[in-house]
Amino acid sequence: MMFTVGVVLVAAAVVLFILQPLVKGIHASLERDDDELTETEARKRVALLALRDVEYDFLAGKLDEDDYRSLKSELTAEALAALEADEAAKAGGAGDEALEAEIARLREGLNTGTPCPACAYANADGSRFCSACGHAFAAAVAG
Ligand SMILES: [Zn+2]
Known part of the structure; x- marks a missing residue:
C-alpha cells in the first residue's frame, strides 16, 4: 500500500x-x-x-x-x-484588421463600383480610368 x-x-x-x-x-x-x-x-x-x-x-x-x-x-x-x-x-491583430478593411473595401467596390468594360475590374465610382488596365471610361470623360 x-x-x-x-x-x-x-x-x-x-x-x-x-x-x-x-x-x-x-x-x-x-x-x-x-x-x-x-x-x-x-x-x-x-x-x-x-x-x-x-x-x-x-x-x-x-x-x-x-x-x-x-x-x-x-x-x-x-x-x-x-x-x-x-x-x-x-x-498579428492589427494585420487582421487591415486585411478585413481591405476585404470590406473590395466587397463595397464589387457592389457599388464601376466595372471596367475592358477587364471587368470594379473601380470606384467617378474613376476616369481603370485602376487595373488603364482603360478610359467614356462616361467619365464625357461628363
Ligand atoms: Zn480595366
Missing part, C-alpha cells in the same frame, strides 16, 4: 513538474471570462485541458501506457500548435 502511494506521488510530482508551464497557462486563461476568449485562446485552453485529462486518466489507471504516450504526443502537438496560433493571432 505504501509502495503504491509512493509511486503515485512520485509520478504526480513528475507530471506537475513537466506540466508546470502548461498549468500556469491554463490558470492564466481561466482568469478571463469565456466571452473574452478568442478562437485561438479557446483552442489553446481545450488542448491544455485535454492534455491534463490524459495525465489524470493515466494516473488513475484508466489509460495503459501505450495509449497514454500516443495521446500525450498528439495532444502536446495540438497544444503547441494552438499556443503558436494564439501568439500569432495576438501579434
Whole structure:
C-alpha cells in the first residue's frame, strides 16, 4: 500500500513538474471570462485541458501506457500548435484588421463600383480610368 502511494506521488510530482508551464497557462486563461476568449485562446485552453485529462486518466489507471504516450504526443502537438496560433493571432491583430478593411473595401467596390468594360475590374465610382488596365471610361470623360 505504501509502495503504491509512493509511486503515485512520485509520478504526480513528475507530471506537475513537466506540466508546470502548461498549468500556469491554463490558470492564466481561466482568469478571463469565456466571452473574452478568442478562437485561438479557446483552442489553446481545450488542448491544455485535454492534455491534463490524459495525465489524470493515466494516473488513475484508466489509460495503459501505450495509449497514454500516443495521446500525450498528439495532444502536446495540438497544444503547441494552438499556443503558436494564439501568439500569432495576438501579434498579428492589427494585420487582421487591415486585411478585413481591405476585404470590406473590395466587397463595397464589387457592389457599388464601376466595372471596367475592358477587364471587368470594379473601380470606384467617378474613376476616369481603370485602376487595373488603364482603360478610359467614356462616361467619365464625357461628363
Ligand atoms: Zn480595366
